[in-house]
Amino acid sequence: MPILVAENFPASLFQEEANRRLKTFGPNSLPQDQPSNFRNRLKRILREPMLVLLVLVAAIYLILGETAEGILISASVLLVIGIAYAQELRSETALTALKKLSSPRALVFRDGEEKRISAEELVPGDLVSIHEGDRIPADGYLLQGSSLLVDESLLTGESFPVVKKPLVSQSRTQEEPHLGEIDALFSSTLVVGGRGLMRITRTGAKTEVGSIGQSLFSTITTDFFLSKEITKTVRLFAIVGLAICLLIVFAIGIQKSDWLAALLSGLAAAMALLPEEFPVILSIFTAMGAWRLAKVGVLARNSQAIERLGAITDLCVDKTGTLTCNKMSVAALSLNGKTFWTHGFPITGLSEDAKNLLRFGALASPLHPMDPMEKALHSQASQFEKNGNSPHSQFQFIREYPLSTEFLATSF
Numbered sequence: 001m002p003i004l005v006a007e008n009f010p011a012s013l014f015q016e017e018a019n020r021r022l023k024t025f026g027p028n029s030l031p032q033d034q035p036s037n038f039r040n041r042l043k044r045i046l047r048e049p050m051l052v053l054l055v056l057v058a059a060i061y062l063i064l065g066e067t068a069e070g071i072l073i074s075a076s077v078l079l080v081i082g083i084a085y086a087q088e089l090r091s092e093t094a095l096t097a098l099k100k101l102s103s104p105r106a107l108v109f110r111d112g113e114e115k116r117i118s119a120e121e122l123v124p125g126d127l128v129s130i131h132e133g134d135r136i137p138a139d140g141y142l143l144q145g146s147s148l149l150v151d152e153s154l155l156t157g158e159s160f161p162v163v164k165k166p167l168v169s170q171s172r173t174q175e176e177p178h179l180g181e182i183d184a185l186f187s188s189t190l191v192v193g194g195r196g197l198m199r200i201t202r203t204g205a206k207t208e209v210g211s212i213g214q215s216l217f218s219t220i221t222t223d224f225f226l227s228k229e230i231t232k233t234v235r236l237f238a239i240v241g242l243a244i245c246l247l248i249v250f251a252i253g254i255q256k257s258d259w260l261a262a263l264l265s266g267l268a269a270a271m272a273l274l275p276e277e278f279p280v281i282l283s284i285f286t287a288m289g290a291w292r293l294a295k296v297g298v299l300a301r302n303s304q305a306i307e308r309l310g311a312i313t314d315l316c317v318d319k320t321g322t323l324t325c326n327k328m329s330v331a332a333l334s335l336n337g338k339t340f341w342t343h344g345f346p347i348t349g350l351s352e353d354a355k356n357l358l359r360f361g362a363l364a365s366p367l368h369p370m371d372p373m374e375k376a377l378h379s380q381a382s383q384f385e386k387n388g389n390s391p392h393s394q395f396q397f398i399r400e401y402p403l404s405t406e407f408l409a410t411s412f
Contacts, residue, residue: 140185151192
């Protein structure tokens with residue numbers, strides 16, 4: 001649909017130029033890993049040296065007829081493989097969820113017209129119109145805007161929306177946007193208020209959120225200190241065991257001329273010297289640690305990384321406390337000069353007046369809020385309603401008068 005272009009309206013790209021840039025910069029999507037299946041995941045897991053050693057030990061025990069020991073070690077191997085496989089699935093799920101945060105469609109200006117296209121087709125230089133409730137499709141700068149508020153907690157951990165103002169110098173659109181700039185916008189962050197017009201400067205893997213996705217699927221597996229030491233110890237014992245095995249084989253073989261019995265005796269002696277308990281303990285305990293972390297929402301793609309976590313003596317964090325749950329909650333209510341502390345969520349022990357205050361706070365917010373604080377009011381007020389419904393469900397919605405700079409209240 002054609003639009004009226006004002007004199008100060010920024011120039012948009014022509015479709016031919018956009019197609020050329022799309023070939024140059026690639027699609028506006030997070031880096032794609034190779035499709036994974038059960039076989040590929042299992043292959044990656046079985047590359048772990050400790051697991052290979054345990055499989056060999058279990059196989060030798062079963063060949064020698066030591067069924068109990070072979071089954072015990074095989075069970076431990078299966079346990080470790082199962083936990084590692086679950087961690088692989090969680091890693092892929094996290095990356096998939098990150099990809100879904102990208103807006104599937106975008107309102108872009110091409111050839112002087114406003115078009116709604118797939119966000120993957122956006123290129124640097126595009127003009128994109130953004131509105132309340134939109135996920136910003138790529139990194140760039142705000143050219144024009146009205147009361148624009150953006151939730152950047154995905155990248156910064158800060159729950160409060162950030163006020164964005166249009167940039168002063170158009171030449172800055174040639175620069176790279178950085179977190180903390182009031183005129184910079186970032187892919188996958190949420191517009192919680194206002195509207196604006198932005199110029200795209202970075203797409204795909206080059207965006208801030210793209211760098212997170214890149215690090216998730218391109219994690220390099222490294223050998224950790226304890227793993228290296230255990231491997232050295234096992235290798236030393238294996239060399240000594242092999243030497244003793246050969247010595248026993250030749251000694252018994254030459255003495256009794258029964259080479260099969262000599263071979264079995266030598267292997268039995270070597271297995272007795274091989275410290276298979278070391279890799280079993282290391283593998284199981286680190287895998288269980290990764291599993292316990294996964295249950296509380298912490299992703300450890302490599303279970304051996306638990307060793308590094310256990311070696312931490314000091315943990316330094318930003319003084320602003322950005323290690324958050326990426327959401328807000330009501331900490332206290334003030335009524336008639338008294339303060340009621342909520343002590344977490346769900347809220348218990350509040351008086352009826354304090355509950356009503358929480359309800360009125362939710363009723364003073366939009367019916368479908370985007371602001372994190374208003375979402376918290378809705379969520380925590382609903383626990384005092386029947387069936388956990390919103391306080392708005394008790395009323396018939398007729399008309400909404402939205403919050404604005406002229407009318408600082410939300411009315412229904």
